[in-house]
Amino acid sequence: MLFEENSLSKKDLTEITKMHIDSLEDSMLTILGESVVFNYYKFISESNLDCLFLVKEGDTVIGTCMISHEPNSITKRMALKYPIVILSSVLKQIIISSDNRKKIFQFLDKDNEAPKSVLGLPEVIQIFTNSNYRNRRIGSRLLEQVESYLKKRNEKVYCLKTLDKVDNLALHFYSKRNFVEVGKNVVGEKPYVYFTKTLQN
Numbered sequence: 001m002l003f004e005e006n007s008l009s010k011k012d013l014t015e016i017t018k019m020h021i022d023s024l025e026d027s028m029l030t031i032l033g034e035s036v037v038f039n040y041y042k043f044i045s046e047s048n049l050d051c052l053f054l055v056k057e058g059d060t061v062i063g064t065c066m067i068s069h070e071p072n073s074i075t076k077r078m079a080l081k082y083p084i085v086i087l088s089s090v091l092k093q094i095i096i097s098s099d100n101r102k103k104i105f106q107f108l109d110k111d112n113e114a115p116k117s118v119l120g121l122p123e124v125i126q127i128f129t130n131s132n133y134r135n136r137r138i139g140s141r142l143l144e145q146v147e148s149y150l151k152k153r154n155e156k157v158y159c160l161k162t163l164d165k166v167d168n169l170a171l172h173f174y175s176k177r178n179f180v181e182v183g184k185n186v187v188g189e190k191p192y193v194y195f196t197k198t199l200q201n
C-alpha cells in the first residue's frame with residue numbers, strides 16, 4: 001500500500017527505480033535489474049502487508065522507504081505475482097555473470113537467523129534518498145512518516161538491519177535516531193547488524 005497518496009504513477013515508479021539502483025548498488029534487486037526493481041515497487045504499492053513511503057519535491061520523488069509487516073515472505077510473494085519477470089532476470093544473471101551467480105545462490109541459501117527480538121516486528125526493508133538531496137532531512141522525514149503510520153496501527157516497536165561495516169554511513173543515521181542494536185548475523189557473506197526502535201506515545 002501507499003502511505004497518504006492515492007496512486008503511484010509510472011513516472012513515480014521510474015524515479016524510485018532509478019534512485020534504488022543508484023543508492024543500493026549491492027542489493028539483490030539492483031543485481032536483477034531495472035524491470036525487477038520497477039515491478040517490486042509496483043508490487044509493494046499494491047500489497048496489504050507492506051507499505052511504501054515517499055517524499056516528493058514538486059512532482060519528483062526524492063526519497064523512498066518501504067516497510068513490511070511480513071518481511072520473511074516478500075521474495076516468495078513477489079515471485080508468485082511476477083514469476084516470468086523474476087525467473088527471466090535470475091536466469092539471465094546466472095548465465096552472464098559468475099559473480100552475480102554466486103550472489104544469487106548465496107541470497108537463496110540464506111539462513112534467516114535474525115535475532116529473536118526482531119521476529120514478528122514490522123521491518124524497514126529499504127530506505128534511500130536522491131543523492132543530490134542527502135543530509136537534508138529527507139531520510140528523517142521518511143522515518144517520521146513510518147513512525148506516525150505505525151503508531152496509528154498501535155505498533156510499539158519496529159526494526160531494521162543494515163550492513164555492519166565502518167564505512168556504512170547509515171549506521172550513524174540510525175544510532176542518532178534512537179535505534180538500539182539488538183544483534184548481528186551474516187547473510188550470504190555480508191555482515192548485518194539489527195536495530196529496533198521503541199515508539200513513544
Ligand SMILES: CC(C)(COP(=O)(O)OP(=O)(O)OC[C@H]1O[C@@H](n2cnc3c(N)ncnc32)[C@H](O)[C@@H]1OP(=O)(O)O)[C@@H](O)C(=O)NCCC(=O)NCCS
Pocket residue numbers: 023024127128129130133134135136137138139140141161162163169170171172173176
Ligand atoms: C541513509 C539515508 C536514507 C539518510 O537520508 P538523508 O536524507 O541523507 O538523512 P538526513 O538528512 O535525515 O540525516 C543525515 C544523517 O545521516 C548520515 N548519513 C547517512 N548516510 C549518508 C550518506 N550517504 N550521505 C550523507 N550523510 C549520510 C549523516 O551523517 C547525517 O548525520 P547527522 O544527523 O549527524 O547530520 C541516505 O543517506 C541514503 O539514501 N543513503 C544511501 C542508501 C542507504 O545507505 N540506505 C540505508 C541502507 S540500510
